[in-house]
Amino acid sequence: MTIVVSELRRRFGGVAALDGVELSVRSGEFVALLGASGSGKTTLLRALAGLEFPDAGRILIDGRDMASVPARARGIGFVFQNYALFRHMTVAGNIGFGLRIRPWRSRPSRAEIARRVEELLELVRLPGLGGRYPDQLSGGQRQRVALARALAIEPRVLLLDEPFGALDATVRRELRLWLRGLHDRLGLTSLFVTHDQDEALELADRVAVMRDGRVVQCDTPEALLARPADAGVAGFLGDAARLGCEVRGGMAWFAALPPVPAEGVAEGQAVAFLRPVDLLAEPGEGEARVAASRQDGRGVRLTVAVGESLLEAVPAPGWQPRRGEACRVRVLAARVFPA
Incomplete structure (x- = not known):
């Protein structure tokens, strides 16, 4: 699925969180949004997901204008920075949540939901843990549950907000390489927010460097390092x-x-x-x-x-x-x- 963002703007009081963002993502790409805190990365991700409402501009997903499309109808999987798992639900309950709350005409049967949950537990390498609760899992395991829940709705686009921020260095590296492999196997279009340049440069096909609510350069890691657009990008990377x-x-x-x-x-x-x-x-x-x-x-x-x-x-x-x-x-x- 392609994503095209043009002239996207969002203000919070007197602050421009997004100030005319331009971004184009090709189908099947893995793109990182990289920048300092307050550069607009998470606001852009939330706008794509339909969790934030822009003041101006357009978002096209596979050529369709998202202005009037609610979040639940966009076909987007979202992995939050803090996982946002329901502590009172089991792992299986968390993963199947998005399927259970669908309108009844499109809601799978209980047996189909259970089958899908088991498939996803295998996919994220957590077989047999469906009966546990989030508090009984490690940070890396909770991250995988959050990813499985996002994948349960069979999204066209996967968005990840600082997905590895709460993990230690060893687990971060293992999970991010695994995530890249999963992205390639499933053929998703993925965007992830990070402030870790090593993470962005290692994983992404292209990196969109954000500053002051704008994308100042979007290019391959090699091109960013060799030909930065301005002194700000050159000083930020490498x-x-x-x-x-x-x-x-x-x-x-x-x-x-x-x-x-x-x-x-x-x-x-x-x-x-x-x-x-x-x-x-x-x-x-x-x-x-x-x-x-x-x-x-x-x-x-x-x-x-x-x-x-x-x-x-x-x-x-x-x-x-x-x-x-x-x-x-x-x-x-x-x-x-x-x-």
Whole structure:
């Protein structure tokens, strides 16, 4: 199912939560809404679901205008940040709730609902737990129950609001990879809200970066990192260091680093964003010193002191740097914008 949002606006008092949002999602895509708190992510998701009413603009789902379509008729599954499970209902009761409250003409029989619930328990890897209550489950299990309940109505679109926010890091990673696989198997169109850029960049086909109630850029993770639309996006993604520079003759000149190309940027004062993978530290006498070294999931990362700045860099292959050791820093790439 395709989703097209155009000129969507929503105000709460004097605050514009959505300020002319434009977004297009292709059928079967997995799209992340990424941004700081207050950027409009959850309001946009709730507007798509019919839980929030826009002041202006259009929402088209598979070409149909949703303006007069109530939430229950949109064919959308919604997974809330806090799961929103009914504590007095069993797991099976929670999963089958959306089927039991359908109008009687379209309501499945009790036997059909029970069969569907068992299928979903298998799908979300919780077989045999239908008789338990939410308080008897772990956080990760409750998240899967919330997802099964959203899938019970056989939605055309799946919306997830910070689905992994309350889980620890290990469970988060396991569940998000499982969710991506489930999305691909079922062929859903999915949107999920997150403030975790690693999560968004790892899972999504495309990431819509939101700021001040607008989508400022929607692109693949690779394109976002390589070609950010503006300095705000460049500074928000990829743990980039921000350095002042001056553009002269198509090059960005720094106080204590070698210059890099800055094609298409007007001459004058500018700002450059450099991620750790953009900076290569090499052994030898140079302008920098190793301040710290650490190992993470992506390999060795160095903190190097260059002039008055502390920058994250990667070491040259085969080099085992020591704290305080002199080194040279080579700039492999940079995203440069007018100051």
